[in-house]
Amino acid sequence: MATENHNIFTSEIIDALSIDCTIFGFQESRLKVLLVKHAEGIIKNQWALPGGWVAYNEDIHVAAYRLLKDLTGVKELYLEQLKAFGEVDRYPKKRVITIAYYALTRPENYQLIPGFTASDARWFNIEDIANLPYDHGQILDFSWRRLKRKVKYAPIGFNLLPEKFTLLQLQELYEAILEIRLDKPNFRRKIMKMNLLVPCDEKQIGVSHRAANLYHFDMQVYDKLTEDGFIFEF
């Protein structure tokens, strides 16, 4: 892990430019965000969004991806840039403009690796997060707003669910993200009408109620549909 980062620190990094990332997860029907506890520096022992620096000859998207991989060990996730935050005094003592990203991942699949700049890393319920340092609160708000909007016109939410999921899980995901309650019968009809979910020929097991059908999202079906002018609109 330290080895993997070694060349970043010996090679030049871009001055005055950093990356910060809001990593979303979904567990126990709640929307979660991954925070790290800083091991040193100005905000030692404070929880904050994970972040890092960009190497001189590294795409910013690659840099963001590298940070996430080092932190979560996860290789497959959804990663999208939000925007740059560049107020003069957002970072103390030194001028640092940060490029904010957000990522969607499946918490259960991965072990968190705090890494050498963080002493701890943990998932928090998004509603419980308060008092983040710097402008991280602002970045988190912006991330959530973007997620709320984007989830309505692109099927990115699936990146937060396990491979195989039930319709209720999907519904609860939307409810958690959008902070609304949805009608079950209407939700399933709406979703099914999109033809994006492929039944798994498999059902829940060991549940004390009628076992639900499992579905998976098929990106190829989605691509095919979008090619033909299909528009996902939740």
Next chain:
Amino acid sequence: MATENHNIFTSEIIDALSIDCTIFGFQESRLKVLLVKHAEGIIKNQWALPGGWVAYNEDIHVAAYRLLKDLTGVKELYLEQLKAFGEVDRYPKKRVITIAYYALTRPENYQLIPGFTASDARWFNIEDIANLPYDHGQILDFSWRRLKRKVKYAPIGFNLLPEKFTLLQLQELYEAILEIRLDKPNFRRKIMKMNLLVPCDEKQIGVSHRAANLYHFDMQVYDKLTEDGFIFEF
């Protein structure tokens, strides 16, 4: 003009970081974009998006605003950041990450001032623009896509129209931005139902057909409505 910029060039600028901006306008029922012809440098005599540098102690948003004001002389416009573009080789010889903005303005009200790094500045029909240098083509595409989306859920389009406008002008604006045709009767009903347009007690003059009522957009009405939970959805 040179005076106004003088302190930018004597003061430190942030290395490896620039700003580029897509400025949209609307003239003769067409969606336009403002390009500048570079007076010097690698792309001398080529048309490109206007851009510039950020001073060490200047908010990036302020920097973007300053660039626009120097170029167009306009003080009131809609300005929003898109995102950072940071591929390693997007700019030749030197690593430069650029923060892209887009702006909406009313072309007729302002004189273009090319400024000292540009020998010319002109409005182009957006469909006619091709072969922009660097990744400016990509930035332009991204800008237009964002505009297309945003215009559907926020009333930003009004920034492209004169103070007072007719419903047909508004319709043609949406048609130009979205590249679609709209039904006039249905469009006017849809818009009017939002209660965002205030009639001006004034009509078109000198037109060879029935004079249309002029309307203006009232931001205060909009703020009031959004406070009460109103959602603009075109």
Next chain:
DNA sequence: GCAAAAGTGTTGGTTGTACACCCATGG
């Protein structure tokens, strides 16, 4: 009168919402 755009009215189909209802499974 004619052309051109301003506006109003109507109608039929689609969609969304609310809610009643039956089904399967474990305890």
Next chain:
DNA sequence: CCATGGGTGTACAACCAACACTTTTGC
């Protein structure tokens, strides 16, 4: 049997697209 969530049906209201139609103005 009950509780719990799975899953279907229905009916009313709201909305939307299409298009016919009348109005006003300049030439």
